[in-house]
Amino acid sequence: MDGAVAEIGRLSGASPETEGETLALRPRRVLLSGYRSHPHVGGQGVYLRELAIGLRDLGHHVTIASGPPYPDVPEGVNLVEFPSLNLFEESNAFMALRWKHLLSKADRSEWLAHNTGAFGELKAFAYRLRDWISRHGGDFDVIHDNQTLATPFIDIQRQIPVVATIHHPVAIDREFAVDGAQKRVDKWLTRRWYGFTDMQARTVRALPHLLAVSDAARTSHAEHYGMADGKAVVAFNGIDHAVFCPDETVKRQSRLIAATASADVPIKGLDVLMTAFVALARHDRDVRLEMIGQLRDGPAKALLEKHRLMDRVTARSGVTREVIADLYRRANVVVCPARFEGFGFPAAEAMACGAPVIASDGGALPEVVGEAGRIVPAGDAAALEIAIRSVFNEPELASDMSRAGAERARNVFCWRNHALAASALYEKAIGAC
Incomplete structure (x- = not known):
């Protein structure tokens, strides 16, 4: 910032109610929080890191508070680690409780939830953070939480202003998971696991200052969590344009499909992609698929094995952004088949690299892709097959999509603008106290 005050003008990618708004912004002491922040998997660590950089570059003093796994911490940003019980790594989670854990409400909560079939990391992290804030809250002007949305944040809000980012309501995942469970006991266990979504709904309704990464993220929270419609401010995520950018020296490989797959669950649409891939491979011996992620045992892998196509699919996990x-850059087309996305980093990053992108109409993907790519109905494998074939067989179409996607990504997805939108919310939150 220039001195202590900056002016925020029109926010690219922001919602109509923030466009054109002018607000004085001051350097603030910001605590970014995330219950887990893996730097490469799931996007949570990526979000915290890139937002921290954007806020730092605006002149804010930034600290990240995170449970494990911890994020890559940018230069000039501090990290406060909140170790968990890490019960998923224990061979016998029930026997992992120690006398010292009984003294901690967070440890008791995490152990009890885990050993009764619930997911308790979010609430346990929020308990730890609340206790820490009771001692260190005076060091910060505002807390910005990355969708932990645990009820202890309602108590924290009484001590220090809280802003929360919302991506997509996990209640949607719960619905897909419950519908996919075959046995009554499996449905009950699934509901138990996803019980934290009711807690997140209460927190979303209680917190007054929310930042949504897309209009779909905002409207879906209103629909599934009862959040007041229009309560959240919308600002698109950014992407790292130093990494995700075109490279004219790299030649695109004919009939190579690229996709990401964090899990073989219905909401991610991997089954749709594989069904389309099988149909394409039936008549095209050259079509191949490269995936970022693990191809675990599940419906998608079973389908490939049934049709003897495993040798045409490559899956890699734990790789760098580069x-x-x-x-x-190498792919003939990048496919994003999810039935719902709160934003859709792969689509934005692929467009930034000049890849032709085909996405479903699930959630925010049409917002991200805009007119630069092809949109097909979520869950429609036949429509996806036709769209992929058209990109394969029409080089001029692929070239137009490549050019339009790179231009859109360059103009729309900017972390500085996201950080500016967050900063404007900080001023409103602080001013409301």
């Missing part, structure tokens, strides 16, 4: 960008 490796992902290289795949997007």
